[in-house]
Amino acid sequence: GLVYNTMEIMQNGLVIAQYSKNRPVPVMEPDVLGGKSPPQSYGVTFTPLASSPSDDDASNDREPLNFATSMAICFDFDFPYLFRQASNSDLVIGASWYWASIGNSFWNHNIFRAIENGFTMIKCAEEGITGGVDPYGRTLVAIPSLMNEVHVMEIPVQKGITTFYSILGWAFGWICVFLSPLMLFLLMLERIRKECIWVCCRRHNYSDIPPIVSP
Numbered sequence: 001g002l003v004y005n006t007m008e009i010m011q012n013g014l015v016i017a018q019y020s021k022n023r024p025v026p027v028m029e030p031d032v033l034g035g036k037s038p039p040q041s042y043g044v045t046f047t048p049l050a051s052s053p054s055d056d057d058a059s060n061d062r063e064p065l066n067f068a069t070s071m072a073i074c075f076d077f078d079f080p081y082l083f084r085q086a087s088n089s090d091l092v093i094g095a096s097w098y099w100a101s102i103g104n105s106f107w108n109h110n111i112f113r114a115i116e117n118g119f120t121m122i123k124c125a126e127e128g129i130t131g132g133v134d135p136y137g138r139t140l141v142a143i144p145s146l147m148n149e150v151h152v153m154e155i156p157v158q159k160g161i162t163t164f165y166s167i168l169g170w171a172f173g174w175i176c177v178f179l180s181p182l183m184l185f186l187l188m189l190e191r192i193r194k195e196c197i198w199v200c201c202r203r204h205n206y207s208d209i210p211p212i213v214s215p
Contacts, residue, residue, distance in 0.1 A: 005032050007071050007095055009044060017042035021073035022082055039076070039086040041068040046157070067091050067157060070119075074098075077110040077123075080165075087117040087166035090159050096125040103128025104144075111137050118161035122153075135161045 005021035020035030045064045070086035074096040086092060092113070098106060107129035114121040115137040122132040124145075131142035132155040141153045164172055 002033050019071040023075045025075045038082045039070040039072050041070050041089045044069040083117050089119045091120050094123040098128040116165040118163040120157045
């Protein structure tokens with residue numbers, strides 16, 4: 001039968017958030033139904049790590065931090081528009097299962113989702129790259145992962161940042177498209193101006209004028 005590809009966030013034994021993959025891979029996932037809701041932000045409370053083992057007893061002194069957290073699965077990361085609704089997230093967690101050598105390529109492409117929307121991204125991958133990047137696209141951790149491997153990572157998470165794309169989406173791209181003809185026209189005018197100057201110089205034979213020498 002048909003199924004959903006779903007991931008959950010659990011805290012203190014309770015499911016606090018659930019997400020179903022929106023974009024099943026064509027042909028590869030014929031039995032998977034696409035989820036109806038794009039990635040949404042959920043408030044998740046994190047307790048900062050103790051600075052040393054002896055600090056564990058003072059856990060009450062470490063203020064819990066609340067981060068707006070979203071989820072996405074594998075092929076979802078190749079559709080920028082899906083993340084517009086999660087652009088207010090501080091953290092996006094993703095799971096992926098790749099094959100052959102495409103895992104590394106997809107990891108490099110997925111980094112743009114973090115840059116576009118200004119969030120920290122953490123991905124767990126099978127036959128790909130497991131790791132995290134910050135809102136500026138800087139790699140925090142990147143571990144090549146094979147099947148059935150378990151990795152433990154410490155990744156700093158910060159509050160999300162506001163980006164041009166998160167506010168206006170593809171508007172900047174369309175502005176560039178509409179301005180391209182004007183830019184080409186101005187470049188052509190500049191080229192014509194330089195050619196006219198060169199022709200005038202040749203006509204008046206300015207190259208034969210001796211240089212001015214200071215006394």
